Amino acid sequence: MTNRSVLGNSVPRPDALDKVTGGKQFPVNVVLPGMLHAKLLRSPYPHARIVSIDAGAAEKLPGVKAVLLPQDVPQRKYCPVYFVPTLAPSMVQDMLIMSDTVRYAGQPVAAVAATSAGIAEQALELIEVEYEELPAVFDPDAAMADGAPVIHAGTEKNVAVNPVISFGDVEAAFEKAEHIFEGTYQTQRVHTCYMEPRVCVVDSDVAGNLTVHSSMQHLFGLREKLAFALDMPEGKVKVIKPAYIGGGFGGKLDIGYIEPVAALLSLKTGRPVRIEQTRYEDFISTTRNPIKVYLKTGISKEGRFVARYAESTLDCGAHATHGAEVINVHGMFGILLTYPCPDQHWEGKTVYTNNIIGGGYRGYGSPQGAFAVESQIDEICEELGFDPVEFRLNNSYQQGDPHPFNPAAKLDSYRFQDCLQQAAERIDWSSRKPAGSDQGVRKRGIGLGCQPLWVSGCVGFPDIYEHSGAIVKLNRDGTADLSTATVDLGSGQITTLCMIAAEELGLAADQVRMTYADTDTVPFDAPSHASRVTYSAGNAVKAAAGEAKQRLLEVAGGLLEAGPDDLEVRAGMVCVKGSPDVKIRVADVVERAEAPFVVMTEEGPQPTNLAEKGTIIGLSSMAPPANPSPATVEFVEVEVDTETGQVDVLRVVFAHDLGKLIHPAGAEGQVEGGFQQGMGYALMENLVFDADSGACLSSDFLDYKMPTAVEMPVKIESIFIESDEPTGPFGAKSLSEPCVTVPAPAIANAIYNATGVRVRELPITPEKILTGLGRL
Amino acid sequence: MKQLISLEINGEVHELAVAPQDSLLRVLREDLGLIGTKKGCDSGGCGSCTVNVEGKAVYSCMTYAMSVQDRPIVTIEGVGENGKLDPLQQAFIDAGAVQCGYCTCGTIMAARELLATVSSPDEEQIRHAIAGNLCRCTGYQKIVDAIKLAAANSA
Structure with a gap:
C-alpha cells in the first residue's frame, strides 16, 4: 500500500454546499x-x-x-x-x-x-x-396450507422459492450435542423511509x-x-x-x-x-420482508456450535421481487455463515400472500437473521453460564481462515476478535450485572449484537451484477472530472469516489469533480447497494484514474526527459522520483497534451510532438477481484422503565472492521444513521395492516413512528478497526449495512439484561415488555 | 376559485393567485420556484418543508398560503447575508451533518428559530427544536453537533 495523502481525512463533501443552500439537483425538482x-x-x-x-x-x-x-x-x-x-x-x-x-x-x-x-x-x-x-390470505403459514387461495397459478402451496442448504450431517451432530436450544423469532414489515x-x-x-x-x-x-x-x-x-x-437504503x-x-x-x-x-x-411500494425464523442450535460442553438447524419463512407479499434473493442472503449471511459450525441445515421459504410486496432494505435479510442468531446466543450464554463476549470469541472465524462463502479466498483482513475486545472494553463489559438484578423501577442493562461476516458487494452470488466502470478526464486547469454510473444515495459515494481518484492522481480531493453521466455515456455499474460502492466502484475508479495517470506520466516524461516509470504525481505536480525539484505542474502537462499540434511561432508554423497529443483520459470497466468480509460488533446500554415499558437507549459502542478508513466523518455518519434505522426496527417501527383487507393503515409519519432526535441516544461511539485489505482500493472494504443489522439484537439483549424479559418478536414495544414482566 | 394575495417571502413581495386549499409549500415550489423547501410527506410528519413565518418554524405543507399574508416568510433561499452562508449552513457542512440532504434545509430552518431565541442552547433544547424534522441518514448526532457549532460561531 502506498502512503495516503487524501484518504483518511474528513474532507468537505462536494455535494454539501448545494444541499445546505437548497439542494437543486434532487430528481424531485426535475x-x-x-x-x-x-x-x-x-x-x-x-x-x-x-x-x-x-x-x-x-x-x-x-x-x-x-x-x-x-x-x-x-x-x-x-x-x-x-x-x-x-x-x-x-x-x-x-x-x-x-x-x-x-x-x-x-x-x-x-x-x-x-x-x-x-x-x-x-x-x-x-x-x-x-x-x-x-379469497385472500395474509399469513404465510395459512398461505402454505391446503386449500389456501392460489395467488400465482403454477406455484405449489404459494411458495415462490424454496432454497435448502446443508453442510455435514446435522442429525448426527445434534445427537452428539451436549445442549440443544430452540426458539422462534419473528420480525415485522418496515419501510426504509427515504x-x-x-x-x-x-x-x-x-x-x-x-x-x-x-x-x-x-x-x-x-x-x-x-x-x-x-x-x-x-x-x-x-x-x-x-x-x-x-x-434509498434499498428502497x-x-x-x-x-x-x-x-x-x-x-x-x-x-x-x-x-x-x-x-x-x-x-x-406500500417496497418494504423489508418479515421473516419468521425457527432456530435450533446444538452446543458442545465447551460452548462450541456443533449443529444448527433453521427454517425461515419470508412473507414476500403479492410478488416475489427481492424476496427471491433476500431469503438466500438471509440464510447464508444471516444464519449459516455467521459463526463456523460444521454441521448445519437451513431451509428458506419465500411465500406469496395478499400483503403488499417486500423489497430491498439495508442488510437485505441479515437483520432478520441476526435478530434470531444473536438473541439465541444470549439465551444460550444465560442458560449455560457463558460470557457472551467469550462465547463469540471462541466461536468465531480467525484471520487467515478460508472464506466460508468462497473458500478459494481467505479472510485476510478479518478483525472480528479485535472488534469484540475493543468495544467490550469501551462499554465496560466486565461491569455488566446479572439479568434483571438492577433494583428500582428503572433498570439498566447492557447487550451486544454482531454481524460477524458481511460482504463488500456481490462477487460470488449467482445472477448478481457486480462490475463497475469509470471515466477520469484531466482538465487544463489541473483538475479532473470523474464520471460513473454510481448513484449517491446520500451515504457519500461522490465524496469517496472523488477521494479515491484524487489519491491515485496525486491531486487534492477538491480537484476531482463528479460530473454528468447517463446510460449512453458511461460504462455499466451495478447499483449502489450491498455495501459495494467503496470497494467495487472504488476499484474501478482507481483503475480509471490509474490509466489517466499513466498517460499523464507518459506526456510528462517527454517534457522532463524521463521515463514514465521514473515519475510520480504529488500535490498536483509530476516529479522525478528521488529528485522532487525536477517537476512540472499537472496543469501544464495537460495543457501541452491538449495544445494544437502545429503552433505558430515567429519562425512560422512548427509541429509539436504528435505522440503527446490528445485528452488525458482513463477508462475502466471491470469486476472486482474478490468479496472481502467486514465484521461488526455493537454494544448498547438501555434503561427500561418497568412501570411503563419504555426503553431509553443510553449508550452505543460500535466497532467495525472496514479495511482502510477513507472518510472518518462519513463513516461515523453511516454508523449513527444506521443505528437510528436499527433502533427504530428494534423498538417502534411497524407498518400496520387491516386484518380483513390487508390494506396498509400506516399512511404517513404520524402513523409510522421512527426515532426522532429526542429518542436517539446522545452519543453513538464508533470504533474503526483498520487493516489493509489487499484487494481493496487503497486497502478499503465496506461498512454500510451491518450498521443497521446489529442494533436490534443488541437492544433486545440489553433489554433482557435489564429486565430478564426476552422478547422474540420485533418491535419490542412497551406492551411486550410489560407482558413479559407480568404487568399486562 | 383562486384569489389574489400577496406574500412577503425573503424580503420580496409576490402577488399570487392561489386557491383556498393551496398550501404554502405548493406555492413556494410550484408557483415561485423556491425548490429548496422540500416535500417529504405532505402531511405534517417529516419537517422537510419547514420554513420560517415571522421567525417561527412552521411546516409549509400544513400552512394555507392564504393564512400567511402580511406575515414575513423566510425560506432556505433567504438565509445568509451578502452572498455568505448563514452560520448554520456553514456548520452543517463543517460538522458533516449533511448526507442525502433532503431534510437538511427544513432542519436548518427549524434550528434557525431556536438560535434566534436561545443563543447557546443545550443538547436537550437542540434535540427538542428539531424533533419535528425527521432524518433517516445521520442519526441526528452530527446535526446536533452542527447546531452547537453554529451557536458557538455566532456568539
Missing part, C-alpha cells in the same frame, strides 16, 4: 416544458379479478390528456429487481405493469396523465372499476426514444427493466443520472410502477410525464 402529471388508481381489494373498467368520464375531464388501462400495457412478466438480469433463473418473473388480476390492496389498476396532479387525482375518481373479489419520495419524469421523442429521470439506486437496472417491461430495445431508453437522491432498488406507467403515458401523449408518489404510496 421539471420539463409541457410536462404532465400522472396519478395511479389503486385497488381497494387484496385479491380480485377486474371485470370491467370504464374510464370514459375520466377521459372527458378537461385537462386529462391520457388514460392508461391494463389492456394498454404490454403483458410481459418481469422481475423488477435492478441488480439481476430481468430473466435471471434464480429470480421470479411474476410482475406486470398492470394486470387483470390484483393481488394486494393498493395495486395499480389504471393511471391518468393530466395538466396538473390535482386534475389527474380528480379523474381517478371518475374511473369505474368492477371487481370480482377473490425522505425523498419515489419520483420520475419520463419524456419521449417522435421516434419513441425515452429519456428517464428517477429517484433510484441504479441507472442501468432501470434501463434494463424498463426496456423489458415495455418490450422495447434497451438502446431506446436513456436514463439520466441524478446528481444525488434523497435517500429504490427495483423498478416501480411509476417509471413504466409514466413512459407509456409519455409515448401516448408525446409529452414528458411526471409521477411523484405520496408517502402512503411509498410505504
